[in-house]
Amino acid sequence: MTGLGAEQLRTHAAEHLLRARDRSVTLTDAVDDDDLVRQHSPLMSPLVWDLAHVGNQEELWLVRDVGRREPVRADIDELYDAFKHARSTRPTLPLLGPAEARGYVREVRDKVLDVLDTASFDGNRLTRHAFAFGMVAQHEQQHDETMLATHQLRVGAPVLQAPEPPAPRAPLAAREVLVPAGEFTMGTSTEPWALDNERPAHPSYTDAFVIDAGCVTYGEYLRFVEAGGYDQARWWSAAGWRHVREAGLTGPKYLTRDGDRWLRTRFGSVEPVREDEPVTHVCFYEAEAYAAWAGKRLPTETEWEKAARFDPATGRSRRYPWGDDDPGTEHANLGQRHLRAAPAGAYPAGASPLGVQQLIGDVWEWTASDFLPYPGFQVFPYAEYSQVFFGPDYKVLRGGSFGTDQVACRGTFRNWDYPIRRQIFAGFRCARDARPDEVA
Secondary structure: OOOOOHHHHHHHHHHHHHHHHHHHHHHHHOOOHHHHHOOOOOOOOOHHHHHHHHHHHHHHHHHHHHOOOOOOOHHHOOOOOOOOOOHHHHHHOOOOOHHHHHHHHHHHHHHHHHHHHHOOOOOOOOOHHHHHHHHHHHHHHHHHHHHHHHHHHOOOOOOOOOOOOOOOOOOOOOOEEEEOOEEEEEOOOOOOOOOHHHOOOEEEEEOOEEEEOOOOEHHHHHHHHHOOHHHOHHHOOHHHHHHHHHHOOOOOOOEEEEOOEEEEEEOOEEEEOOOOOEOOOOOHHHHHHHHHHOOOEOOOHHHHHHHHHEOOOOOOEOOEOOEOOOOOOOOOEOOOOOOOOOOOOOOHHHOOOOOOOOOOEOOEEEEEEEEOOOOOOOOOOOOOOOHHHOEEEEEEEEOOOOOOOHHHOOOOOOEEEOOOOOOOOEEOOOEEEOOHHHHO
């Protein structure tokens, strides 16, 4: 993208904005107006709030800031400020109704495309490489994934459809992969649309470690459940055990036991659990406990990124596990093309140089790390995107899910959430320290 001319940048930005909007429309048109304004869980906003919110952010950054145009609806800024109103209280606000919200986002988008037609991309940092347009496209896609999670929480008949993900090409060549000790370059200083928490690139060191070649599957995780893992404090951290007891957790979210089999509710359908599919909708504490039960641990964020990006043949860090090219359908399960994670081994073309598979897409992967700034971090363009979340309250997730769009997913992309969250499309893989005989 750094070598694109102005007209190519215009086309590139427009494609991402339009794809995000098409997805927003799909997710909101799939349900009736009653479903749009209903709060399906106190953890989530009504779908109609998300729709108007992405339009409001687009207006603030692209119409008013980049375009220097008159406001479309300055009177609603406070209603759609995510930091002023908790999700649980948003249904009580005088929100735009479905028809009004749809009209608003259309009007804003028309003005944005007009701004894009005449924008200069060689000015300040906000407009250089069309960053602000990329930031807004990423923001909308992030809310699209949030809306997809709301669809999973809603009660009712299925309303979303998608083909099944590909079947595994072959079994994983190895269950674990050794990652050698040494430095690698973590983060980025060159990715044009990378967000502030991904920056800057910096050297980072790891001792030798071993990481799972694939994510932990339902079949593997349910062995932990059936072995009484949720009833034994020894596998859990003190905070995790307290949460399990208080929340009454007995297994992954959306699963129920039916005699000798497990059933899963997925976007309105009830189906037998697929044992070869990555376990999804588990919180950090559950991932941490399973890893302890398996005699392993969760990888640190640094270990995860090294496994995903480091190429031992060249010593450089790639944009993605498979190389520097943008994700193709052969590389990863992204963008809501499918409505579930793919089985282990489904994307061999997306493997890292070391042979770790499905690091991008399928499920967000919990890491052991708190969400903290990199050395040399600088806020851009606003503190509320990353800085206010730094600290021990949030754990880092990496890699993206089947509901993450490629514009919001890179080898350097960082996600974060509370360790108790389960409504997100999150799973994990395990790691362990390398034994002396493995590195000799």
